[in-house]
Amino acid sequence: MASTGEWELVVKGSKKGKGATVANGKLNKEEKKQFIQKAPRVTLTGGIEVVAAGKENRKPKSPKAASAPKKKKPEKKNNVGPYQPGTLEEAVCRLSVGEMQNLLDVVVSRFYDSPLIWLKDLASYLNVRVNPVHSPDPAFRGHPNTFPASLLGSEVKKLLVNTLSGCTDNVLALFHKHCITSMVQEQIKGLGVAGYKLFLQILSINHAHVGVMNLPYYCDLRHNIQNQTPACLSMLWAVGQSGLDDFTVGLKVWMELMVPLIGLKNYSAYVVDYGSTVFGGGGGDGAEDCGDVLGVREFFTILDFTWCSSVSLPKPVQRQLFALYPKVKTAAFSSSPEVTLRNFFPSFLRRLDPNVSHALRVELLTCLVQCLTQDPQCWSIWSQLYLKHLPQSAVLLHHLGREWKILSRSLRVQRKEVRETIEGFAESNEQMSHKARAVAGVIEATEATKVLLNQMKTVKGKSPLPRVMKLLGIVLVTAIIWDIRSAGSFYGSKLGQTVERAGLVPYLETFGQASKAAFIHSYKWCVINIPVFYIRGCELAAPYLLLMMEKVEGIIGYCSAALASAEEYIPVLKEKIETSVPGLRASAGHYGTLALETMQVGFLAIKDALTPYLAEAHKFFSTRVFVGPLAPEKLQEYMIGAVDYLSQLLLRMHSSLVSALQDPDTTTNKTS
Structure with missing residues (x-):
């Protein structure tokens, strides 16, 4: 114990015994050093480290203590769940139609009159099962339009389709809305939603109209989540599946x-x-x-x-x-552009500003010309909007004046009405001429109107001369045929009498006899020589043809024998390949499917790239080439008329030929 004013310090190994008294409570240098060395220390981790005792107090460790293992900290247990597939294809292939049917039977038995609950439970099951490690693209870009429903087995797809077919449209619309909402909410949380997408695609393929029954709700949802790009893309893809077909x-x-x-x-x-x-x-x-x-x-x-x-x-x-x-x-x-273009004309005219780009100006002028040529009501609408859109009207008038020679042929309105409309524009320009400095476009519109009126004076309507000549030709041929048939012969007709009075009968007879003789000679030559040439050709070519047929038959026989032998060895070869390289067939099938899908995507891309050009070509030919005399209806009429004419001509030639061939025999019989 320490007395008053003194501290007692116990130091091991001290000569003073168990304890020593420190005068005035102070330690010397050596005692301070020993005290600091033996004092407990605070480690960096916050723990207290006790300094080991001196050599004299250390006891040798027992063998048991030396061999005893150190206590390990308890490790966290790994909750190893079921195997999670890596890709969407693998996840879909692992679906079991038996499990789905059992789940559906249990839910139906519990909620017999609630088909919406059946569908919700089935969708939740699909979303849990189809949950790959690698999440696919939200919109499945780079895949065909039928992906991922094309991965489903026939039995699973049949079960889903049959379940959906037993529900009303209202139930399906509520289910569609539930799936879209759940999909968006879970994807925002970072969860997988491939199962919802799969079910929504099956629903959209078989009930397309259901996808637009809640379209206003989807528009509001899109507005709220458009900052969440993956979730919004998933919603766009899911709702858009209804419109693919x-x-x-x-x-x-x-x-x-x-x-x-x-x-x-x-x-x-x-x-x-x-x-x-x-x-x-x-x-x-x-x-x-x-x-x-x-x-x-x-x-x-x-x-x-x-x-x-x-x-x-x-x-x-x-x-x-x-x-x-x-x-x-x-x-x-x-x-029906003749009744709908009037609704588009004002908006086209309003956008035809003189300062727009060249490409947009060309497009607007093309559309405005289409409106004026196909919908006559557009002219009266233009009259009402002329002063309100004077600069735009000036641009349009200038274009009409430059292209009037071509455009005047395709007008569906009378030229008199068009001229009256343009003259009305000219009067409005004269009234506005004193305000030329204040009103923009008056000077340009005045000049363009004058040019257009001059073009309308110089360009005449299509000449009716070809039609008149064609009509006269048809009338003339009809009159000649009627004259000959009425008289009973050519020489008894008025035409024959006129030709006889003109002294042309000998020339006509000579020409007719020469033509008839040449035709008969050609026909007889063909009847005699063509069979001979045919027989001679068969004699020369028959051996080569027979040899070719023998070679072809031999090749076919060889191929059939090779196929038959291959059928025998293919199963054995399959077993050997599967034994030596397991999984090769599955891998080859998988990569073959991927190659086919890639080819399909490439073909669709090429098709999409070529479709606009083919459409433009079709539009060009249908509007610029196959019109007027070359219209499909006219071509059909020409073909039918030509066929009828040729058939009648062949019948007349046949009868004339038969009579000409019979005349020599009759003459010979009479002579004998």
Whole structure:
């Protein structure tokens, strides 16, 4: 113990015994050094390290203690779950139709009158089972349109289709909405959604109209998640599956859901590609029914972006959009342009600003000319809009004056009405002439109107002379035939009497006899010599033909024998290959399928690239070449008339030939 004012320090090995008293509570240098060395230390990790005792207090470690293993920290247990497939193809191939049928039977037995619950449980099962390690592209770009439904086995696909067919449209629409919502929510959380996409594609293929029953909801959802690119692309792909085989549905989905995103960098390529797919698949079949979907506002949205804002797109997407635009225009104008173009004319005229780019000006002028030539009502609409859009009208008048010689032939309105409209424009220009400095476009419009009126004076209508000559020829031939048939012979007819009075009968008889003799001589030569030449040719060529047939038969026999022997060795060869190189057949089949899919994608790409040019060529030939006398209807009439004429001519020639060949025999009999 330490007394008052003193500390007692116990130091081992000290000569003073167990303890030593430190005077005034102070330690000398050696004692401080020993105290610091033997004091507990705080480690870097926050623990306390006790200094080991001196040599005199160290005890030798026992063998047991030396050999005892150190305690290990308990390791975390790895929760090894079921095997997760690496690719989507592998995940789909692992689906079991038996498990799906058992699940469906249990759910149906519990909720007999709730088909929506059946479908939800089946979709959840698919989404859990089809969950590959490597998530595929959200829109499956680079794959055919039938992917991934094409990976499903026939039994699994049949089970899904039969389950969907037993539900009403309202139930299917609610289920479609549930799958879209769940897919978006889970993909935002980073979970797999391939199962939902698979089920949605099967639903869209068999019930396309269901995909647009909730389209306003999908548009609102798109607006909310367009910053989440993968989830938004998945939704666009899933809803767009309904329109791949139905043009009207696909056009509605494209215009209302996808086109608002066409200016965004992350979506423009997919939106343009989907539009090309829709118009490439069935744009010609449903174009007449798309007026409610593709109206004036929707069409000019595409036109403005194509010609004004498409420079922000990558070059391939920009080219694809320009190739898509003519199809959109054809569908918008529909099959009755004579009553629909009047709705488009004001918007075309308003955009024809003198300062627009050359390419856009050419397109607007082409469309305006089409409106004026095919829809007569556009002229009266132009009269109402003339002063309001005077600079634009000046550009259009200048173009009409430059191309009037060609355009005047295709007008569906009388030239008198067109002339009255242009004269009305000239009067309006005179009234506005004193305001030329204040009103833009008056001077240009005045000059263009004068040029157009001069062109209309110089360009006359199509000459009727060819038609008159054709009509006169038909009348003349008809009169001659009627005259000869009425008189009973050529010499008794008025034409024959006229020819006889003119002294032309001997020349006609000489020419007719010479022609008849030449024809008879040629016919007799053919009857006598052609069979001889045919027999001689058969004699010369028959040995070679027989030898060729023998060689061909030998080759066929050799090939059949080789195939028969191959059929015997192929199973053995298959077994040897499978034994020596396991999995080779499966790998070859897999890569063969991939090669076929790649070829299919390439073929579709080539087809999509060539389709616009073929459509333009078809449009050019149908509107510029095969019109008027070369129209298909006229060509058909010409062919039918030519066939009838040739058949009648051959019958007359045959009868004349028979009578000519019989005349010598009759003469000989009479002489004898």
